[in-house]
Amino acid sequence: MQLKTHLIAAAVLCAAAAGVQAQTVRIANQGDSLSMDPHSLNESLQLSVTGNIYEGLVGRNKDLSLTPLLATSWRQTSPTVWRFELRKGVQFHDGTPFTADDVLFSFARTQVDGSDMKSYTNDVKEVRKINDHAVEIETKAPFPILPDVISLVYVMSKKWAETNQATRPVDRRKGIENAASFRANGTGPYRLRERQPNVRSTFVRNGNYWGKIEGNVQEVVFTPIGNDATRVAALLSGEVDLMEPVPVQDIDRVNGSANAKVMVGPELRTIFLGMDQSRNELLYSSVKGKNPFKDKRVRQAFYQAIDIEGIQKTVMRGASKPTALMVGPGINGFDAGQNKRLPYDPEGAKKLLADAGYPQGFEVTMNCPNDRYVNDARICQTVAANLSRIGVKINLAAETKGTYFPKILRRDTSFYMLGWTPGTYDAHNALNALMACPDDKGTGQFNLGSYCNPKVDQLTRSIQSETDKAKRNAMIKEAFEVHSADIGHVPLHQQSLAWGISKNVDVAQLADNFMFFKWITVKK
Template identity: 85%
Template sequence: MKFNLQVLSLAAALALGASGVAAQTVTIRVANQGDALSMDPHSLNESLQLSVTGNVYEPLVGRNKDLSLAPMLATSWKQTSPTVWRFELRKGVQFHDGTPFTADDVVFSFARTQVDGSDMKSYTNDFKEVRKINDHTVEIETKTPFPILPDVVSLVYMMSKKWCETNQATGPVDRRKGIENAASFRANGTGPWRLRERQPNVRTAFTRNGNYWGKIESNATDVIYTPIGNDATRVAALLSGEIDVMEPVPVQDIERVNSNPNTRAITGPELRTIFLGMDQKRDELLYSSVKGKNPFKDKRVRQAFYQAIDIEGIKKTVMRGASNPSALLVGPGINGFQADMKRLPYDVEAAKKLLADAGYPNGFEVAMNCPNDRYVNDARICQAVAANLARINVKINLQAETKGTYFPKILRRDTGFYMLGWTPSTYDAHNALNALMACVDDKGAGQFNLGSYCNPKVDELTKKVQAETDKTKRNGMIREAFELHAADIGHIPLHQQSLAWGVSKKVQLVQLADNSMPFKWMSITK
């Protein structure tokens, strides 16, 4: 009887403990101006989507709080030859459905990034083969030497081969075509958070993964992510305590957030560069008054647009000082950034002469595609650009829209003139060279070169940069590629925007310069 009483007492204690845990539910409420467009980690190479899905899925190699490389699903990696990397996989890891993580999932996931519909081709386009050595060892063989490969795969998340096959999601769906599959709305990763509920553009709920292999530096049991597109509504929700974390804080509201006794704005430089792209491939420019030809094929027209943009005026009036005008498609903090390269001067008269010399003395009309809920003051920047271009008699038909329709449109290249922002996921200039400036092919090079800029010499240098291990030689090649691209006016760089997160003073978190937001480093006191 005594033994039975002890058993009953233990059972009662466990029950009390369980109810105590249930009573201690800790929820962090996060808001952003936009939503992740899918839960499929291979369907859209967009930093907000990868930030959100990165709480559920994981790469082989991740990032520490200082953005240095960190072991994730691989515990170690080494280069066994100039074109072969070997990864030792973490043992004892389970997907959220209980399926063990093995080398088969790695081989499957990398192959998945190369199928039609994948937006991650530019990360793996130089892969020759991914092979299983044993259940916990894989090798990646590349077509050419690839010394920065561990950095490159840090945003390629691993999926369960079994789950994808069972749910008819062996390939990502093509966001450009607007179709979906099971992986669009459901998720089965290895990460610290499980997807509990998904209501696109309304609410996404995550719950803590009790079987996570690593340490979760958070006291939260749940995270609720809510898109709030209206700036004033989002700020009001933070100030009232309705949400705990939000981004971005509009630059004009930073002081207001800081003056509130219960909130603060965390600001800092961001690695993202905002730029404009122009269609340089079509024989006739889309959505333009010019018929039978494409003005953007003429460098003089591209340069006229560049020199007509008052970037310092945009910094002062639109960004309120919270931007860093750029001459390149990468900024400070990215390996290969060339600090001494300068923008072309703002010069309206020179721009008018360039247009006239190109055969457009009276300007022309063209549509401009911009998001209105993705970057800091994105629509306002585009409005300012349109006003600037009006001074050289170019009429811009501005089409600003939500990222949910904007990205599919521009990614299928249904545009002649567009805005884009880019953070090199490797924190290295090669990423921008390969994804934004390389001539477009069907393997993933130039996948986000949406205007199809092409200079074979830049391509040649990009391949050399990928293989070069001597830092001085490599930096010289990067510089040469950037100089060629700048001389061609391949794109129009604008600026690096500044980060501004609004945070309750009850919340502790880590702000990363790539604007990713890992929930595992976020805690709240009640």
């Protein structure tokens, strides 16, 4: 481990030495983007990194409002049809012109097996080419928030994908890779120059970019450094210029240093626990012949056994907001009046377990990442300790996200942690992706425990097409009420953002934790 750390530091320093005049910024993260394929994994770090190379028809401003990217304008021509006028004169990094054919190809690519982006396009009926610089997107039902929904659907070059045998996204569940895993050809402000998975990725400014690049960074060296102490040391010593997350216990130390500071802000991500509610027998449990998580009393016992205030105080050191909902403040549809957690009640939880037929508790495996969310493994350890007090023995399987995500995404889990930021900044996204009954079209794609309630499904469909905001928000509230009453999942908290930055670097921190290189400036 020590040798690997020295190699990482040496690689970062060499890159810095080569790029002093070129305004290089060196970024470290606790994990790596698992692929350069923009459709292979719906995970915010991956989409943040690839969002510097690729672009969608629409994107986000610093305040997360919509902004034109590859489309210059859009309008509804009927309740189910949107027309997008495409930007002219745009080239992919290899010089190929961007046209409507690339849009049709990319939307179709998000719907094939291996794509992790189905939940963003599962309600698209057809994408039609009007001419080289105009397309129509027809939805299966009225969809007033379609532009928000497709802001993370990045456009690839049809010609490049065909030439490189990358017409289908890689399937992270099966460990399959193709050319798009390691190479990239987008229209964005930065090009991929070098890709060494889990070691280093280097990006350079796109000199032919169609738009304005606000910052002055010519080169970005992105290095995964999983060890918290090593990552903080790299920032304090000047080996990296920008890193995240800063461990909550190190925030004061970084702020007290001469050369670095911490940018702290609220994040839209909700951290929650899910349970397999589909199988008749859990894959990883001491209970045989039945599934205890099908019983609401068991799910509620788990919920009320978790000391969320203790987690906030001792694990997160105040850098979290406990929640009762699957979305947080800043997401359309969030209702503070609903945000009341069930009380922490270990004795009540024991009684619920006994009433459900488990007076001595039971044993179950919990899957958890150790390099994806703030203090993720420590949170899971604390949850395991909490549950042991009601007789539940947790076999904790904490692992790097590179193996964790493929495992849980193929639903090879009984009990798991997940974090979710609605890419649309609207509650419908969480309902559609996390709470709706899973199908083969993308609905419920991240409902990994297969929670299912027909009323939630009906409301989710109605919310999608409702144009009256008051009626729509009332339906969102009702859907959350049903889900909460079912204990469909166990919401934990919204974590806070903590980016460590050199004092000679300016960067825009977005509440969705996306980091755009075009908004980074290295001060001379």
